[in-house]
Amino acid sequence: MSAAVGANAPSETISFTELSALLERIFVTHGASAEVAAVLAHNCATAQRDGAQSHGVFRMAGYLSTLASGWVNGAAVPQVEDVASGYIAVDAGNGFAQPALSAARPLLVRKAREAGIAVLAIRNSHHFAALWPDVEPFAEEGMIALSVVNSMTCVVPHGASRPVFGTNPIAFAAPCAGRPPLVFDMATSALAHGDVQIAAREGHSLPSGAGVDRHGQPTTDPKAVLDGGALLPFGGHKGSALSMMVELLAAGLTGGNFSFEFDWSRHPGAQTPWTGQLLIVIDPARAAGNDFAERARELVDRMAQAGVSRLAGERRYQNRAQAQQQGIALAPEHLAQLRQWAEG
Amino acid sequence: MSAAVGANAPSETISFTELSALLERIFVTHGASAEVAAVLAHNCATAQRDGAQSHGVFRMAGYLSTLASGWVNGAAVPQVEDVASGYIAVDAGNGFAQPALSAARPLLVRKAREAGIAVLAIRNSHHFAALWPDVEPFAEEGMIALSVVNSMTCVVPHGASRPVFGTNPIAFAAPCAGRPPLVFDMATSALAHGDVQIAAREGHSLPSGAGVDRHGQPTTDPKAVLDGGALLPFGGHKGSALSMMVELLAAGLTGGNFSFEFDWSRHPGAQTPWTGQLLIVIDPARAAGNDFAERARELVDRMAQAGVSRLAGERRYQNRAQAQQQGIALAPEHLAQLRQWAEG
Numbered sequence: 249m250s251a252a253v254g255a256n257a258p259s260e261t262i263s264f265t266e267l268s269a270l271l272e273r274i275f276v277t278h279g280a281s282a283e284v285a286a287v288l289a290h291n292c293a294t295a296q297r298d299g300a301q302s303h304g305v306f307r308m309a310g311y312l313s314t315l316a317s318g319w320v321n322g323a324a325v326p327q328v329e330d331v332a333s334g335y336i337a338v339d340a341g342n343g344f345a346q347p348a349l350s351a352a353r354p355l356l357v358r359k360a361r362e363a364g365i366a367v368l369a370i371r372n373s374h375h376f377a378a379l380w381p382d383v384e385p386f387a388e389e390g391m392i393a394l395s396v397v398n399s400m401t402c403v404v405p406h407g408a409s410r411p412v413f414g415t416n417p418i419a420f421a422a423p424c425a426g427r428p429p430l431v432f433d434m435a436t437s438a439l440a441h442g443d444v445q446i447a448a449r450e451g452h453s454l455p456s457g458a459g460v461d462r463h464g465q466p467t468t469d470p471k472a473v474l475d476g477g478a479l480l481p482f483g484g485h486k487g488s489a490l491s492m493m494v495e496l497l498a499a500g501l502t503g504g505n506f507s508f509e510f511d512w513s514r515h516p517g518a519q520t521p522w523t524g525q526l527l528i529v530i531d532p533a534r535a536a537g538n539d540f541a542e543r544a545r546e547l548v549d550r551m552a553q554a555g556v557s558r559l560a561g562e563r564r565y566q567n568r569a570q571a572q573q574q575g576i577a578l579a580p581e582h583l584a585q586l587r588q589w590a591e592g
Numbered sequence: 593m594s595a596a597v598g599a600n601a602p603s604e605t606i607s608f609t610e611l612s613a614l615l616e617r618i619f620v621t622h623g624a625s626a627e628v629a630a631v632l633a634h635n636c637a638t639a640q641r642d643g644a645q646s647h648g649v650f651r652m653a654g655y656l657s658t659l660a661s662g663w664v665n666g667a668a669v670p671q672v673e674d675v676a677s678g679y680i681a682v683d684a685g686n687g688f689a690q691p692a693l694s695a696a697r698p699l700l701v702r703k704a705r706e707a708g709i710a711v712l713a714i715r716n717s718h719h720f721a722a723l724w725p726d727v728e729p730f731a732e733e734g735m736i737a738l739s740v741v742n743s744m745t746c747v748v749p750h751g752a753s754r755p756v757f758g759t760n761p762i763a764f765a766a767p768c769a770g771r772p773p774l775v776f777d778m779a780t781s782a783l784a785h786g787d788v789q790i791a792a793r794e795g796h797s798l799p800s801g802a803g804v805d806r807h808g809q810p811t812t813d814p815k816a817v818l819d820g821g822a823l824l825p826f827g828g829h830k831g832s833a834l835s836m837m838v839e840l841l842a843a844g845l846t847g848g849n850f851s852f853e854f855d856w857s858r859h860p861g862a863q864t865p866w867t868g869q870l871l872i873v874i875d876p877a878r879a880a881g882n883d884f885a886e887r888a889r890e891l892v893d894r895m896a897q898a899g900v901s902r903l904a905g906e907r908r909y910q911n912r913a914q915a916q917q918q919g920i921a922l923a924p925e926h927l928a929q930l931r932q933w934a935e936g
Contacts (some may be wrong), residue, residue, distance in 0.1 A: 296607035334678040335708025335878045364679025365872070367709045369879060392845065412891075419885075420837050422844075428824050430840070432833040481784035483827025489776040492891070493764050496774070500766075500887040501736065501879050508894055528709070528872065535713060535845050536678045543844040547836070550852055560833050 261575030273590040278320035302442025303378035310519040314580040318517035326351040340373030364534040368527040371503040374520035379419035380433035387421035387429030392530040398498040400521040401508040406488035409479040414507035416494035425545040431561035436491040437479040460546040473477030605919030612637040617934040624666035641741040643911030646786025647722035654863040670695040678707040684717030708878040712871040715847040718864035723763035724777035731765035731773030736874040742842040743851040744865040750832035755822040758851035760838035770887040775905035778888035781823040841870045
């Protein structure tokens with residue numbers, strides 16, 4: 249690690265490897281098993297490195313308060329069930345979703361390669377991270393991946409007056425010849441929950457049309473949304489329909505909780521939604537006589553010709569490249585906090 | 593058929609069976625094979641019956657001018673390839689996509705039941721209809737279905753200045769206990785192309801933010817959109833990312849044309865996009881210990897409690913029930929036109 253003087257705020261830099269190791273120590277110190285700690289630390293460090301600040305080290309306080317509350321089992325051992333030639337189910341054992349994906353991943357890849365498509369249905373799981381880190385690695389191996397995860401009641405369905413859905417993101421990744429994978433991760437709400445939390449912390453307003461207060465009235469105040477208010481779906485009835493689809497796939501199909509079903513009131517400090525996650529992986533090598541990655545490149549080249557200046561995922565790759573050269577910049581007080589947590 | 597005097601415009605009514613038979617005769621008279629005519633007629637009559645007017649008999653003139661132009665093969669015989677335990681590819685032979693789906697459907701259902709999930713990749717196909725009729729029947733058999741189809745360049749990607757994508761709809765269907773299936777079909781553009789055509793014909797304005805004119809300037813004039821202008825994605829960058837995903841899945845993966853690739857300039861009258869279609873079908877019976885349809889019902893009951901007054905697909909079911917009782921109402925001049933076409 250080295251001190252760096254930024255143009256604006258003072259910051260220190262830390263390498264990805266060092267940050268991962270530091271976060272891993274924190275998770276272990278606070279009750280996670282070695283396996284779970286390694287997966288979550290890598291995930292969180294990846295988000296920080298790639299500039300996804302709402303899912304980076306900002307999330308650590310929530311992870312720790314959740315572990316301390318007894319709401320999640322940081323040492324859960326996922327149970328992988330080989331259900332059919334294209335179907336895997338995992339009981340995450342009230343643990344995190346990422347270790348469940350990690351445990352099932354080799355079988356999922358094998359099934360997708362053999363059957364052409366395979367589905368991974370994770371239930372009884374907590375997802376408190378960005379969704380793109382779950383799909384991007386499949387595209388790096390030449391496969392197409394789609395994932396949905398439901399979260400916690402904070403989004404009012406189109407035409408309704410009270411929240412039912414979670415922010416319910418959809419993530420997609422596909423290989424692209426000569427470029428990093430095409431990856432997007434979108435909340436089906438007008439804003440992601442982490443963005444509302446950051447806006448509240450930093451005193452920013454929300455865009456109009458994104459949220460309502462506790463009385464169901466439109467508001468741009470992030471604190472009013474967090475204090476008994478709710479978010480709206482993106483894109484009106486269409487985003488609302490997609491959010492419903494996420495509930496049906498991530499919870500209805502997997503056997504997880506819907507966003508409105510779990511009750512963490514007896515676990516003060518709990519922040520992780522106890523729901524489910526679905527992944528669908530397709531092997532485009534099955535598309536005979538057609539190199540999918542080359543075709544994807546033709547599409548994005550045409551998009552660039554039409555004036556698209558930044559492709560899905562591109563900002564993350566730029567941040568990643570910069571972090572690989574210069575390290576990951578963190579405010580000194582945040583780094584000090586992380587080191588303190590690592591000591592217990 | 594019987595004459596009926598409506599409250600507003602005069603209309604005649606025709607039963608679903610009669611309308612299907614009439615449309616079937618029209619397709620055969622204009623060069624479709626008996627198999628293709630039966631599938632397309634059922635599809636088009638279904639849309640008209642269910643109130644999806646932009647994809648009902650309104651589409652017939654476009655079908656006929658396209659067949660007359662030699663752009664599509666109305667007698668194509670789809671070639672079904674059993675690629676893997678969860679993967680089917682179909683070469684539609686420059687014919688319509690619906691007969692290709694029809695030819696592959698029994699194998700698709702069998703694979704989804706056995707593997708838990710299966711994909712159908714249709715290429716070299718034309719899709720000129722609503723997408724929900726393709727997915728709804730799977731949900732009626734207890735399965736979950738997702739489909740995407742790309743169309744023709746008329747949507748400007750977010751951040752671009754010129755169109756690349758088609759209207760690129762996404763359709764989803766899921767069973768729901770004690771209710772008809774939950775079904776949605778959404779263009780990833782702010783409006784569907786058929787809605788723009790109908791607005792132009794009827795002299796209505798488009799909502800703002802939906803389209804641009806031939807100079808890339810925002811417009812609410814449907815004729816300006818149709819005359820060298822373009823549509824915008826719904827929901828800004830999110831809808832745009834979904835539209836890109838549809839191109840990648842419906843064309844890149846299947847081996848079909850992207851929306852910007854085909855050139856129908858030598859076929860005056862051609863209106864059907866020559867692209868591809870992807871369907872993914874999941875058998876929720878694989879979700880052990882969890883009745884998906886019951887769970888879906890719990891979700892929609894909660895949505896109703898929160899104030900949702902009309903579920904996805906519900907308006908179509910209401911129109912369908914009314915048509916089953918009272919027949920399908922058509923303007924006399926439209927019905928006369930159909931009868932004339934049936935005679936050649």
